[in-house]
Amino acid sequence: MLTLDRLRITQDDFALEADFSIAPGARVAVLGPSGAGKSTLLTTIAGFLAPSAGRVLWAGTDITGTAPGMRPLSILFQDQNLFPHLTVSQNIGLGISPRPRLSTGDSRRIEAALERVGLAGLGARKPVALSGGEQGRVALARCLLRAKPLLLLDEPFAALGPALKAEMLALVAEIAREQGTTVLMVSHDPTDATALCPETVLVAEGTAYPPRPTAALLANPPPALAAYLGP
Ligand SMILES: Nc1ncnc2c1ncn2[C@@H]1O[C@H](COP(=O)(O)OP(=O)(O)OP(=O)(O)O)[C@@H](O)[C@H]1O
Numbered sequence: 001m002l003t004l005d006r007l008r009i010t011q012d013d014f015a016l017e018a019d020f021s022i023a024p025g026a027r028v029a030v031l032g033p034s035g036a037g038k039s040t041l042l043t044t045i046a047g048f049l050a051p052s053a054g055r056v057l058w059a060g061t062d063i064t065g066t067a068p069g070m071r072p073l074s075i076l077f078q079d080q081n082l083f084p085h086l087t088v089s090q091n092i093g094l095g096i097s098p099r100p101r102l103s104t105g106d107s108r109r110i111e112a113a114l115e116r117v118g119l120a121g122l123g124a125r126k127p128v129a130l131s132g133g134e135q136g137r138v139a140l141a142r143c144l145l146r147a148k149p150l151l152l153l154d155e156p157f158a159a160l161g162p163a164l165k166a167e168m169l170a171l172v173a174e175i176a177r178e179q180g181t182t183v184l185m186v187s188h189d190p191t192d193a194t195a196l197c198p199e200t201v202l203v204a205e206g207t208a209y210p211p212r213p214t215a216a217l218l219a220n221p222p223p224a225l226a227a228y229l230g231p
Pocket of ligand 1: 011012014032033034035036037038039040041
């Protein structure tokens with residue numbers, strides 16, 4: 001369970017508050033107007049930004065002061081964070097070890113992860129020789145291999161076409177289900193939220209609200225969300 005305990009995040013004159021928990025294995029969309037603080041919330045959970053008050057807990061343990069790399073989570077942001085000078089296999093290997101040289105066991109696990117995301121045999125390529133969708137799959141394979149219990153997604157597939165994006169989201173959902181991963185996904189697209197996430201956290205007017213059923217929230221959006229979604 002992820003708990004944001006009376007969390008307050010401030011950046012200059014921007015402030016965001018959150019006080020709720022997310023159940024283990026839940027898939028939760030993070031929706032709200034541009035600039036409302038969706039990315040800031042994920043960045044704080046990931047540990048790249050320290051809150052000005054409150055705590056972040058995972059399974060009851062306070063991780064507010066834990067370094068990002070030591071947190072029980074993987075993050076997938078829009079630019080897939082692949083290193084251009086490393087091969088696909090080496091990029092995926094970074095998910096489990098900082099050493100570029102891979103053991104035989106590591107290589108086997110990486111090949112299995114590549115196969116899982118439909119990229120079997122492409123481990124020796126450099127990211128530049130992959131399409132955008134394939135790069136997204138590599139980043140996902142890295143998360144898959146890390147098998148952390150919490151996955152933070154910040155519009156990772158926004159640059160992809162609708163069909164490919166839907167395919168990637170379906171793959172995320174499938175892997176999350178298999179691994180029992182808790183997923184928190186920032187999106188600008190209510191369709192994506194509906195497809196992947198039964199629950200949604202609305203971020204608006206300085207507050208990240210507790211998760212609510214996505215369908216009910218979208219069917220009857222509060223004014224800030226209605227204005228953002230448009231007619
Ligand atoms: N490094 C920073 N220093 C000061 N303020 C910042 C910084 N980064 C973001 N902000 C401000 O924090 C607020 C929230 O930004 P954030 O990127 O989290 O919003 P968002 O909901 O993810 O927006 P979008 O949907 O447009 O990506 C904005 O007002 C932004 O200007």
